[in-house]
Amino acid sequence: DTEVTQTPKHLVMGMTNKKSLKCEQHMGHRAMYWYKQKAKKPPELMFVYSYEKLSINESVPSRFSPECPNSSLLNLHLHALQPEDSALYLCASSQDRGVVETQYFGPGTRLLVL
Amino acid sequence: GENVEQHPSTLSVQEGDSAVIKCTYSDSASNYFPWYKQELGKRPQLIIDIRSNVGEKKDQRIAVTLNKTAKHFSLHITETQPEDSAVYFCAARPPGSQGNLIFGKGTKLSVKP
Numbered sequence: 001d002t003e004v005t006q007t008p009k010h011l012v013m014g015m016t017n018k019k020s021l022k023c024e025q026h027m028g029h030r031a032m033y034w035y036k037q038k039a040k041k042p043p044e045l046m047f048v049y050s051y052e053k054l055s056i057n058e059s060v061p062s063r064f065s066p067e068c069p070n071s072s073l074l075n076l077h078l079h080a081l082q083p084e085d086s087a088l089y090l091c092a093s094s095q096d097r098g099v100v101e102t103q104y105f106g107p108g109t110r111l112l113v114l
Numbered sequence: 115g116e117n118v119e120q121h122p123s124t125l126s127v128q129e130g131d132s133a134v135i136k137c138t139y140s141d142s143a144s145n146y147f148p149w150y151k152q153e154l155g156k157r158p159q160l161i162i163d164i165r166s167n168v169g170e171k172k173d174q175r176i177a178v179t180l181n182k183t184a185k186h187f188s189l190h191i192t193e194t195q196p197e198d199s200a201v202y203f204c205a206a207r208p209p210g211s212q213g214n215l216i217f218g219k220g221t222k223l224s225v226k227p
């Protein structure tokens with residue numbers, strides 16, 4: 001399996017809802033990433049997990065809460081989001097964060113916050 | 115910190131022509147430079163990458179060149195086809211970033227049949 005998968009593909013939520021985004025890879029990669037991408041912009045790094053430990057949080061608001069239950073799974077828990085949080089949320093993985101750093105992206109979850 | 119500038123922001127070519135996209139970076143110690151292609155509504159897809167110990171790399175119609183002295187790298191697409199139409203992002207990996215990529219702002223390439 002050489003893919004990163006993400007669910008759901010689309011998500012519409014109200015500002016009071018709680019939802020979760022899921023990401024999975026079975027390539028044995030030990031680094032996983034969450035990115036946020038607005039239209040016509042490059043991906044913007046949110047969080048990095050390395051060997052299931054959170055190693056980088058790029059000053060992301062606490063309404064976004066990442067979780068890495070095991071080396072193949074990455075979740076992003078959403079609570080009390082704002083309309084400006086509407087974006088494409090991309091997960092990526094790489095073999096590690098050192099020598100082999102090629103990142104492979106999942107298809108993304110398109111989130112709309114009403 | 116590292117800063118990556120990408121030009122042009124839009125590029126329109128005729129099918130069969132070549133397309134060149136250029137990126138410059140600010141941190142001379144950056145050592146890894148991937149290029150991603152993103153079609154509308156799709157994921158960014160790695161199309162080619164180069165490391166700082168190599169000056170050029172080719173994969174069929176796609177090539178990347180790296181000039182470490184000038185701190186710039188370029189994507190070259192030959193014999194363009196309509197399916198090459200997409201947004202292309204360059205990125206640089208600065209040292210000590212532990213895998214983090216700094217992206218350019220993207221180039222929208224349109225290939226007219």
